[in-house]
Amino acid sequence: MSDYQPRPPGGWPAQPPQSSGGGQGDGFAQPGYGQQGGGYGQQGGYGSRGRVARPRRRRRGWVVLTVILVMIVAILAIGDQIAKGIAENQIAQKIETSGLNTKPSVGIEGWPFLTQLAAKDIKAIDINASNVKTGQFEITSIKARATGVHLSSLSANASARIDQINGTATISYQSLANDLGNAINLPGVSSIGSIAPDPSAGPDAVKVDLGGLASVDATVKQTAPNKITIHFGALGGIASLLGGAGTIQDQVITIPPLPAGLVVRSVAVEPQGIVATASATNTTLSQ
Structure with missing residues (x-):
């Protein structure tokens, strides 16, 4: 007999499903790649080719680089401030030895300072001094601002050319009263009670x-480039009897050499005291 069997009507019977594992025997399906069983799926950080993705290491590298840059900037900023402090101290010493007889505080404007130093051009310098003695009197405050400071070199002995400097010297009324009480030597008057502007008597008058x-x-009044003269009127009342001649001798206040060749241009009676306004152009720091 022949083994040939004709195809029955309706087609061949349905075959059992084939294994997804690629044809392994016994009809049991094996858990393949990409399924949730014991096979290797795409979970757990593996890519399509089984390699580990490393985004965290890249981020960590940027963080380290940022920290390094911040540290470099901080070190440069500290170095800049140290260099500026040294320069300010040297300027203060030069001003003190030029005749002020008091070491002022000096502030260099602008940041960073090292770039200004490298260019040998400093934008501005602020100078302040307090309680500067001059003979029997005391100047309460001296303030000055120099702009356009050009260094001759970067050495410690370099000179500095200044385009413009403006300043004021102020004698407070309280300080003036204390000093006048010792200076006028008037019988029966051991101290000055107070001094105040007297606009009714004129713009330069005080009571x-x-x-x-x-x-x-x-x-x-300003009576010389560096001198302020206080002229007193006639005494009256009990003071005139005690004073004999009835007058107080004029008192002269000598303004000490001001920083960087400042020249007093005017003297005014202001609410805060007697104020001398000074200025200079194309001068040097050591003048």
Whole structure:
């Protein structure tokens, strides 16, 4: 007999499903790649070719680089401040030895300082001094601002050319009263009570209270490039009897050499005291 069997009507019977594992025997399906069983799926950080993705290491590298850059900037900033502090101290010493007899505080404007130093051009320098003695009197404050400072070199002995410098020297009324009490040597008057502007008597007039005994008018004028003269009027009342001649001798205040060749241009009676305004152009720091 022949083994040939004709195809029955309706087609061949359905065959059992084939294994997804690629044809392994016994009809059991094997868990393949990409399924959730014991095979290797795409979970757990593996890519399509089984390689580990490393985005965290890249981010960590940027963080390290940022920290390094911040540290470099911080070191440069600290170095800049140290260099500026040294320069400010040297300028203060030069001003002190040039005749001010008081070491001022000096502030260099602008950041970074090292770039200005490398260019030998400093934008601005602020100079301040307090309680500067000059003979029997004391100047309460000296303030100056120099702009356009050009260094001759980067050495410690370099000179500095200044385009413009403006400043003021102020004598407070309280300081002036204390000093006048010791200077006028008027019998019966051991101290000055107060000094205040007297606009009714003129823009340069002040009213001087002689410790309650009387008051006297005085005028404040610039009588020389570096001198301020206080001229007193006639005394009246009890003070005139005690004073004999009835007048107080004029008092002269000598302004010490101001920083960087500042020249007093005017003297005014202001609410805060007697103010001398000074300026200079194309001068040097050591003048």
